[in-house]
Amino acid sequence: MNIALNITTTITEFLSGFMSEGVANIGAMVVIALIYLAIFAVAGLYLVLLERKVAAWFQLRLGPNRVGPWGLLQTMADALKLVSKELTGTVKADKFLYNLAPYFVIVSSLMALAVFPFTKDFQAFDINIGIFFLIAISSIGVIGILLGGWASNNKFALIGAMRSGVQTISYELSVGLSLITMILLTGTLQLSEIIEVQKNGWLIVQGHIPAIIAFMIYMIAGTAETNRAPFDMVEAESELGAGFHTEYSGMKFAYFFLAEFINMFIIAATATTIFFGGWLSPFGITESIPWLGVFWFIGKTFILVFLMMWFRWTFPRLRVDQLLTLEWKYLLPLNLLNIVLMALIVWLGLTIQF
Amino acid sequence: MGLMKDYKTEVMTNEALQNLINSWTAELEFTEEGSEFLTISVKPEHFHQLMLQLKSNNETNFDYLFCLTGMDWGKELGIIYHLESTTHRHCIVVKVQTEDRENPTIDSVCDIWKTANFHEREIFDFFGIKFNNHPNLKRLFLTDEWEGFPLRKDYVDEINMVIK
Amino acid sequence: MDTTIKNSNLKSEEYFINMGPQHPATHGVLRLLLTIDGEIIKKVEPDLGYIHRSIEKMCERDSYQQIVHLTDRMDYLSSHINNEAVCLTVEKALQLEIPERVKVIRTIIDELTRIASHCLWWGVMGMDVGALTTYFYGFRDREMINDIFEETCGARLTMNYNIPGGLMFDIHPNFVKRTKEFIAHFKTKLPEYDTLLTGNVIFQKRMKGVGVLTKEDAISFGASGPVGRGSGYSCDVRKYHTYSAYDKVTFNESLKTEGDSFARYQVRIQEMWESMSIIEQLIDNIPEGDVQVATNAVIKLPKGEFYQKVETARGELGVYINSTGTKNPYRVKFRSPGFSNLSLLNHIAVGGKIGDLVASMATLDLVIPDIDR
Numbered sequence: 063m064n065i066a067l068n069i070t071t072t073i074t075e076f077l078s079g080f081m082s083e084g085v086a087n088i089g090a091m092v093v094i095a096l097i098y099l100a101i102f103a104v105a106g107l108y109l110v111l112l113e114r115k116v117a118a119w120f121q122l123r124l125g126p127n128r129v130g131p132w133g134l135l136q137t138m139a140d141a142l143k144l145v146s147k148e149l150t151g152t153v154k155a156d157k158f159l160y161n162l163a164p165y166f167v168i169v170s171s172l173m174a175l176a177v178f179p180f181t182k183d184f185q186a187f188d189i190n191i192g193i194f195f196l197i198a199i200s201s202i203g204v205i206g207i208l209l210g211g212w213a214s215n216n217k218f219a220l221i222g223a224m225r226s227g228v229q230t231i232s233y234e235l236s237v238g239l240s241l242i243t244m245i246l247l248t249g250t251l252q253l254s255e256i257i258e259v260q261k262n263g264w265l266i267v268q269g270h271i272p273a274i275i276a277f278m279i280y281m282i283a284g285t286a287e288t289n290r291a292p293f294d295m296v297e298a299e300s301e302l303g304a305g306f307h308t309e310y311s312g313m314k315f316a317y318f319f320l321a322e323f324i325n326m327f328i329i330a331a332t333a334t335t336i337f338f339g340g341w342l343s344p345f346g347i348t349e350s351i352p353w354l355g356v357f358w359f360i361g362k363t364f365i366l367v368f369l370m371m372w373f374r375w376t377f378p379r380l381r382v383d384q385l386l387t388l389e390w391k392y393l394l395p396l397n398l399l400n401i402v403l404m405a406l407i408v409w410l411g412l413t414i415q416f
Numbered sequence: 417m418g419l420m421k422d423y424k425t426e427v428m429t430n431e432a433l434q435n436l437i438n439s440w441t442a443e444l445e446f447t448e449e450g451s452e453f454l455t456i457s458v459k460p461e462h463f464h465q466l467m468l469q470l471k472s473n474n475e476t477n478f479d480y481l482f483c484l485t486g487m488d489w490g491k492e493l494g495i496i497y498h499l500e501s502t503t504h505r506h507c508i509v510v511k512v513q514t515e516d517r518e519n520p521t522i523d524s525v526c527d528i529w530k531t532a533n534f535h536e537r538e539i540f541d542f543f544g545i546k547f548n549n550h551p552n553l554k555r556l557f558l559t560d561e562w563e564g565f566p567l568r569k570d571y572v573d574e575i576n577m578v579i580k
Numbered sequence: 581m582d583t584t585i586k587n588s589n590l591k592s593e594e595y596f597i598n599m600g601p602q603h604p605a606t607h608g609v610l611r612l613l614l615t616i617d618g619e620i621i622k623k624v625e626p627d628l629g630y631i632h633r634s635i636e637k638m639c640e641r642d643s644y645q646q647i648v649h650l651t652d653r654m655d656y657l658s659s660h661i662n663n664e665a666v667c668l669t670v671e672k673a674l675q676l677e678i679p680e681r682v683k684v685i686r687t688i689i690d691e692l693t694r695i696a697s698h699c700l701w702w703g704v705m706g707m708d709v710g711a712l713t714t715y716f717y718g719f720r721d722r723e724m725i726n727d728i729f730e731e732t733c734g735a736r737l738t739m740n741y742n743i744p745g746g747l748m749f750d751i752h753p754n755f756v757k758r759t760k761e762f763i764a765h766f767k768t769k770l771p772e773y774d775t776l777l778t779g780n781v782i783f784q785k786r787m788k789g790v791g792v793l794t795k796e797d798a799i800s801f802g803a804s805g806p807v808g809r810g811s812g813y814s815c816d817v818r819k820y821h822t823y824s825a826y827d828k829v830t831f832n833e834s835l836k837t838e839g840d841s842f843a844r845y846q847v848r849i850q851e852m853w854e855s856m857s858i859i860e861q862l863i864d865n866i867p868e869g870d871v872q873v874a875t876n877a878v879i880k881l882p883k884g885e886f887y888q889k890v891e892t893a894r895g896e897l898g899v900y901i902n903s904t905g906t907k908n909p910y911r912v913k914f915r916s917p918g919f920s921n922l923s924l925l926n927h928i929a930v931g932g933k934i935g936d937l938v939a940s941m942a943t944l945d946l947v948i949p950d951i952d953r
């Protein structure tokens with residue numbers, strides 16, 4: 063491949079051929095943003111199809127298989143349908159907030175995608191506070207949910223939004239703390255550096271016991287962050303209709319829906335980067351071919367996404383007070399102890415290095 | 417029938433029941449014809465007292481009210497109660513009726529058996545019999561604005577009823 | 581469950597929520613008016629009548645053979661048992677001597693119906709609590725039973741195989757073989773389901789201690805069937821007021837004493853095992869003989885009152901027929917198990933949370949057409 067993988071510099075150089083330097087920079091950012099938007103909008107759609115197929119296989123039936131070979135064009139058809147739907151709204155809803163809410167959710171999801179390293183140098187935005195940026199941006203999504211529930215002027219939506227807000231805020235703590243446990247091993251917040259450190263062995267192997275505990279806590283808390291089962295009290299269809307997005311239809315509903323799947327991808331991608339070596343191949347087998355890193359990254363991420371889907375179709379859901387008890391009484395103290403344990407292991411040099 | 421023996425204790429025969437209950441109040445009519453159970457007909461004035469005694473007396477101990485049926489006998493309106501005892505496993509039937517078709521009223525037994533709550537609402541809905549001391553006497557199945565009492569024999573509805 | 585904060589200036593107001601007639605968790609058209617304070621339920625008021633079809637009034641103008649067809653639309657999941665209830669009442673009134681073959685076949689199909697109803701209940705129970713996959717597993721097994729019924733009785737849901745006097749026609753030659761295959765298949769599946777749902781920690785925490793019903797309350801509210809047995813109230817009609825071939829088989833009554841939702845759940849799972857044991861005892865020894873006793877074309881019951889109780893999958897169904905000697909009954913009353921079971925919903929749900937209400941309602945196993953008649 064003669065196109066260098068450092069896309070930011072490539073595009074900037076290309077554009078500065080016929081624009082001034084400053085404009086070329088901005089132009090490059092716009093182009094990359096558009097490319098990412100296009101790819102991940104489509105990827106979000108295919109994640110929905112994957113979920114439907116996985117659900118079907120668990121439930122002993124075939125998934126969508128009529129529209130396109132193996133149902134591959136199913137979500138395209140669904141997207142077209144959603145775009146052409148009438149945008150309903152309630153009369154007493156607060157118009158401005160009602161329309162604004164979906165944008166918070168989708169924008170925060172797409173922003174977080176910018177920092178992931180898909181392979182060596184293939185990263186849109188390599189900021190030195192990578193992990194911190196990720197966690198901060200994903201916290202903004204809560205605002206969208208709360209606004210959506212409130213502005214709908216609907217009791218069910220409000221209950222759903224309040225539950226979701228409480229749940230997301232609680233579990234963000236666990237997500238952040240379990241990631242910090244791993245930062246103790248890497249010593250840096252920058253995502254590309256974290257992967258460099260993992261050339262000596264994936265962090266989950268380097269950190270052995272506390273890393274495995276941190277991974278399990280991270281997966282539980284990550285599933286709760288995205289409001290997926292078994293933590294989907296928010297949109298518990300058996301109880302409250304559809305929760306906070308009851309009053310949304312058409313494109314705005316599509317934003318909420320898509321954002322949930324992209325969030326799932328982000329959680330899985332973060333776990334891949336921090337725990338499982340990102341784009342590195344196991345034991346460095348394909349290290350000489352850097353562009354294969356993309357496939358390793360996507361493959362590992364999809365295994366974790368499949369794990370999250372598996373949870374959804376197997377377990378019953380937790381009641382909302384049980385959910386909060388789990389976080390505040392069990393996961394948080396466990397997390398704090400784990401950090402101390404990891405700190406001890408790093409200080410005593412007991413990590414496993416290859 | 418070997419299984420049945422383990423499950424029945426001290427079942428009283430209809431005759432024994434009749435003798436016992438007759439000793440409490442007079443003015444009761446007992447009959448066994450046309451039914452497999454002993455049937456007691458009681459007047460509305462003594463009705464609640466009798467029911468209370470049927471439940472609380474240790475030898476009868478009728479604590480399970482398993483069927484509450486409203487009846488329209490043509491002239492009188494009334495209710496039929498099927499009672500069973502969970503300890504002694506004997507059953508009995510109590511009938512009470514009133515001739516007042518404009519404003520029939522009977523004492524409620526909600527305080528004795530909690531299941532009577534919904535059953536009495538159903539009877540009020542379909543027959544119009546009012547119950548004294550019922551906590552929440554409203555129509556149950558039909559809408560609140562419905563006029564008339566459908567299960568009475570003189571109920572006429574040209575649109576909805578199909579008569580053969 | 582008192583979760584108010586003591587000595588607190590925080591006051592919250594109660595508000596109404598409608599779990600309306602169209603709702604995924606109420607199995608049928610039931611409207612519940614909930615008065616809620618935060619997440620705690622203060623009052624539950626059911627609003628019935630959305631599927632009231634005045635079956636009792638219709639019975640007053642229909643003949644006795646026609647009444648049977650109305651009963652299986654009441655509790656459509658135990659339709660065969662409902663039909664049998666009316667047929668037994670009429671046969672008791674006419675004092676007919678039913679052949680042994682009829683009794684045994686009726687019992688076998690009864691128990692298959694019970695298993696089918698509990699399979700559906702299990703699937704929907706999981707779905708209500710959030711485990712969406714159990715729905716498909718429950719229905720898959722129910723399909724096997726429906727296929728057996730379709731071959732023998734001609735219909736999958738509303739069977740109408742019973743008539744006053746016996747059965748409409750003889751069983752299909754494949755019936756015995758297919759039933760045995762089903763039993764063998766289901767015996768391997770039921771432990772799997774136990775592991776999937778019963779042993780799951782999340783499920784247990786949702787169900788244990790939720791919706792507790794004491795034995796005295798169960799009797800006072802008229803609870804019967806698995807709802808009563810989960811609270812320790814021994815009420816199996818098949819034991820106390822035996823009918824059909826139940827006196828020929830030995831089976832245990834599943835009783836639990838805790839009275840919470842998990843106890844009711846376990847009672848039903850245990851009932852499925854007992855049903856399979858009953859079928860196994862009978863399936864190889866179906867006696868030969870007629871399947872019908874001749875009755876008049878126009879059946880007239882003698883003057884009097886007749887009552888018959890049966891044990892449906894939901895509880896005790898009672899049929900009361902008051903006849904004046906004509907060809908139509910004077911009054912028919914169906915004592916439906918769901919009606920009494922629903923009346924205790926307010927009692928067990930108050931003080932719990934909305935999630936608890938859904939779990940308790942799922943264990944009460946309500947079928948709304950049975951309540952509304």
